[in-house]
Amino acid sequence: MNKSLKVFLYCIILSCSVSLVFAAGVEEEGAAEAAEEMPYKGQTLTVSMWGYNMDLLEKNVLKPFEEKYGVKIVTETGNNSARFTKMVARKDNPIVDIVLFAGAYSYKAIQEGIVKPYDPGKLQNLAEIMEPARDPLGGRYAIGYTIQHLGLCYRSDKVKPIKSWKDLFNEDLKGFLSIPQLTTTYGPTIIYMLSKAWGGSYDATDVGWAKLEELSDSILTAYARSSELQTLLQQEEVYAAPYASFAWGNISAIGLPIVSVIPEEGLVGSFSMVSIANGTKNEDLAHLYIDHLLSYEVQLSEAMDLVDSPVRGDIKLPEDVAGKLTYGEDLIRKLHFFSQKEMAAVEKEWIEKWNRIFTK
C-alpha cells in the first residue's frame, strides 16, 4: 500500500470514528431533550366532561394534548349531576384530575370541596382570556374556558316572528313551545328572563313564576339536554324554544327554517368551567391541560367547528362562523351573568315550585 493511500484510509477511519462519536453524542442529547420535552410521557390524565360533540373534542382537544405531551387521556363522560355525584362519592379516593362543569355545578363542587384552586403562575394563557372568565366564582377554583348564551329560536315558516320573551305567549305557540328544565344550566334563568320581561327587573321573580305558570299550557315539554331540543325541533314537535348557543351548530344543521334571535331583554350569558380535582396526583399535568384548553390553537379550532365559543380576545373568526357563536364585543356586551350563589340558594324552593306547576 503506498503512503498516500494509507493516509487516505486513516482519514476515512478517523472521520468515521468522529462522526460516530458525534452522532452518539447528538443522539444522547436528543434523547435527553425529548425526555425534557415530554416529562409526563406515559402518564394518564382523567378528564370528567360532557359527551356532546365528542368526536370534535377528540380531534381538537384530546388528541393534540396526548400527542404533545405523550400522555393518555381517559375521559369520564356524562351530564353535570351524574359526574358531580360520582366525584362526591369518591371524594376520599378521587380518580378524576380535571373536571368540566356548568357554572352551577362548579359552584356546588367548590362547596363540596371536590375541586382545588389553580396556580395562575402555571397558566401562561390565563392572561389572554377575557377578564370575567379568569376567576368567575372567586377563590381561583374555576376558569371559564368557553362562553355561551341563551338565545331564542323559532320556525319562521310556522309562527309569527319572536322579538321578546313576551312573544313566547303568542297564541300560535300554544303546545309548540319547549324550555330547558329547571335543573339544567339555563333552567333558573328562564324565571329571571320572564321576570325581566313582565316585571321590569330580574329580581321580580314572583312575576316570573306567575308568568311561567301561565306559559305552562303552551309548553309541550321541558327539555333536559340540548340534543333533546334538537330532536323536538327536527320532529316538528315544537316551533320555538330558548336554546343554549353551543347547540346552534347542530340546530341550524337540521335543515328547517329556524331563526335565532337576540331578544329585547338581552341575553343570558354563562361560562363552561374547568377546575382541578381536589386530591389529584397529576397537578402539573392538570395545569398543562387547562393551559392547552385556553391556547390559541384549541380555542380557534373549537370555534371553527362550532363546538365552543372562544374566551380569548385574539381569536379572529370569519363572519359565517362568528354569527353562530357567542362572539364579538357587541354580543358579549349584551350578556347578563347571574350569580351562581343566588341560584344555588333558591334551588330547592324553585324545584318544588316547578314540580307543582308541571305535574298538575
Place this chain on the structure above:
Amino acid sequence: MSQINIRRTLLLLLFPGGVFLCFFFLAPLLFVLVESFTGLDGGVTLQRYISVLKDPQFRQVYFRTLKIGLIVTPLAVLISYPSAYVINNLSVGRKSALMSLVILPLMTSPVARTFAWIIILGRFGLINQSLRALRLIDEPLRIMYTEGAIVIGLLQLFMPLMVLTLVSALENIPDEVEEAALSLGSGRVGCFFRVIVPLSFDGLIMGVTLVFTGCITAYVTPAILGGSRVLTLSTLMRQQALVLMNWEAATVIAVVMIATTLVLYNSLRLIRPKNL
C-alpha cells in the same frame, strides 16, 4: 349419596349465587333501609318518612305511578295470556321461532326503543299519519308527553316478561290435564279459566310481580315519553338524589317502591287458589 352429602352439594351450588346476592343486593338494600330510619343525630327516627309522606306532591306522584302500574299490568296479562297459550300449544320449531320474536324487543337498548316511540307517537308519527290517512282525525292527536305514552311504552317494554313467565308456567301443565277436562264435558273457555289459569297461577303471580315492579321503577321510558309533565317515582327519586342531593328523601322513595312491590306480591299470593 347420603342425605347429608346431597345437602352439602346443594349448599355448595347455592354458594356463589348466594354470596353475589348478599353483597350486591341484600347488603345495599339493608343499607338503604337502615339509612331511611336514621336521623341526623344517628338515632332511629321516622322523621324522613313523615316529611316525605306528608308532601302532597310526593303523594300525587306516588298515586300516578301506582295508577300507571295498575293499568299496564292487567293489560299485559290480557294481551299475554292468549299469546302464551297459543305459543305453548305449537310445535317445537314454531314455538322457538315465536319465542325468539317475543324476546327480540328485550335485546334492543331501552333508550333506542324509547326514541323509536317518539317517531311512532309524535305529531307526524306513524299513528297520527295512519289516522289522518284513514280520515279519522283532522288534527294530529297529542300522544307524546302524556301518561298514555308512558303506558304504551311500558306495555311494550314489559310484555315479553309476562309472555315468558306464562309460557314457562303453561309448559309445566301436562297435556293430559286439559284433555281430561275436555273429555269430562268442559268447554274450551271453561277449561281455560277453571283449569289452565289456576294451574298456571304461580307463573301469573311471577309475571304480574315482574311487570308491576318494572312499571313503578322504570326510569328511561317515563323520563323520555312522559317528558317534564309526567313525573313518576323514579324520575322524582333521581331529581331528589342527583339534583338536590337530598339522599334522605331518595332513600325513603326507594323503600316505598320496594314496600309497594312486596305488598302486591304477598296480596297476590294470598288470593292464590288454596288447593294448588
